[in-house]
Amino acid sequence: MSAISFSGVGSGIDTKTIVNALVAAEIDPQRAQLSSRKTTLDAQLSSFGRLKSALSEFQTTLNNLKTPDKFQVRSTTVGNEERFTATARSNAQPGDYQVSVEQLAKSQRLMTADNAFASSSTVVGSGTLTISTGGAYDPDLGNGFTVNIDPSKATLDDIRRAINNAPGNDAVTASIVNVDDGNGGTQARLILTAKETGVANALTVAVTEGTEPGLSALASANLVESRAAEDAIIRVNGLSATRSTNQITDVIQGVTLNLKSEEPGAEIDLRIGTDNSAIEKNVQSFVDAYNKLQNVLKDIAGKDSSGLRGDSTVRNLSSQLRSLTSGEVDGADPQARILAQIGVTIDKDGKMSLNKSTLNERLDDDFNSVANLFTSEQGIAKRLDAFVKPYTQAGGLLDNRTEGVNSRLRMLNDQQDRLDIREENLFNRLSRQFNAMDSMVAQINSNGAFLSAQLASMQW
Structure with missing residues (x-):
């Protein structure tokens, strides 16, 4: 506000207090309303940020389950890693091999x-x-x-x-x-x-x-x-293969052999299997991310402080996620058509849990049926990813909602700036009016005193 002085000498009234009270009576309700709206919008921004973070984390777990090459993690067991080590890609066929390192590749x-x-x-x-x-x-x-x-x-x-x-x-x-x-x-x-x-x-x-x-x-x-320059020579199940490098990627499909030392005729067992522990870890991450996402949705929808209580977007997300997760997968194996059949269940409170024993039994009995439940075109991971993507992608639903809130915040800040200017103008106008009134009262008092003195001095 402007630095206008108040004397109150003429009237004896505390005019500054009166002016401040009049300004506050008109401005404070509007400022409180703007502040309340800003608090709500800030809460909405925070809620949308939490929601997008939880959805992105959930989507990351889907990436490890939605395609065969990510889901079908392979394990390798080598009988003697002093001779060679092995890694397997998803296209490696599980099975047993006997490998001997007849000769290491050497540079000249x-x-x-x-x-x-x-x-x-x-x-x-x-x-x-x-x-x-x-x-x-x-x-x-x-x-x-x-x-x-x-x-x-x-x-x-x-x-x-x-x-x-x-x-x-x-x-x-x-x-x-x-x-x-x-x-x-x-x-x-x-x-x-x-x-x-x-x-x-x-x-x-x-x-x-x-x-x-x-x-x-x-x-x-x-x-x-x-x-001398020499090629690597290995034998796989009795068959010879010659390559120019000690890292061999094209003899056993999907398997990379890293040769370390040679021992002609010494056959080493190599087993390629499915890595149930890696799959179990990925499914558990999916379960944990689902529960975290549902907790965030529940928290946002159930609290006034979130700014999104009763919001239709939040309600739709929560219900659709549960429906898509618990529903059957068309074309899946009858023994693995829903998540509950492989040990992933949702209780009455909406919390998801994983029975690891059931999952591993199903993986051992019929690995492909479990894989198809997640990775087929109508699979759990693919349909959930397709549902979540419009919310998380750049320029998606949540980005648009967030930009809408930011736009309203910018308008609110403009309104607050205008209210500050109006407050200052009102204060200055009232101050000038009360100061003028105070001067007028002072002048009247001065004139009254003069007249009283003159009357008192007259001889009647």
Whole structure:
């Protein structure tokens, strides 16, 4: 409010208190009404936020149940993980296999000849190195790269650095070791190690000599093979398979084998099964998220403080969720047509629970029927996800309701701003009027006093 002073000298009345009371009598009811509406709208925003969070959490659990590849989690058991480990995808067929690791895949290693270079600072020569994999370099195949060696940077260490930093080098790593030369001294040997295993990734080094001869010492013909490139060889149920890597993904469908050590002829048991514990965990998460969502809906619908008591959206969500969850699935196995048949039940209070023993029995008896109950086109998880999605998606039902509340809040803030201006204007207008009245009373009192004095001084 404006800083208007009040004297009250003329009238002897506390005019400031009167003005404040008059302003409050007109403004406070309107301010209280706006405040009440804001409290309700803020509560609605909070309720919609809680609801969307609970729905999103519920939808996440559906994602782990609505498709076969997510639902059909596979387990692997390896008889000896010192030889290999295994992971299985959903398309892996449960069953037993015998696997032996006959040979590990190895990367080729080449090194310079014995006593070819005294140290890493020894000048080798200039020119061009062409390093390729799987045979001679073929531009059409793009199976290699070139390294230009300048005469000013032609030491063994310069060449090591040039190879490692060469554009397009994804095939080889160059290093230098300083070892005994056999005569009481030391020598430097450049080592080229293929980055990939397998015969197909064996290295070939071609040299074009430059103005400073000597680079041909690094050509394949002059290098020593300290380790040959080898393919991995495994036997599965007596059948042989050869691959260039120790991570084998295409021998047993849906199974990745990570080879660790070789032992020819030693058969290791590999069992692929259904991972009931992972499925049980996903179903339990679904149950917990459903109960949390229903509790949020019940809390919002039942409290005035939520701002959404009796809201039709909330009522529809709660009833539809229960109906879609407890209803039969068309085309499902007669023994797994509703959730209750696999151990998921809803009591009279609407709380969902999971009987883990019943679920695991059904999984062991007929895994596919349980999977279909959730993952088929009319399955529980798919139809619930389709129902929830319009509420949670960007620009969906809840986003629209939230934006509507925010729009009303913005209008409310504008109304509060206008009310503040009106309050100030009313205060200033009343203040001026009461101050004018006070001045007038003061003037009248002054005139009365003057007249009284004049009358008293007259001689009658």
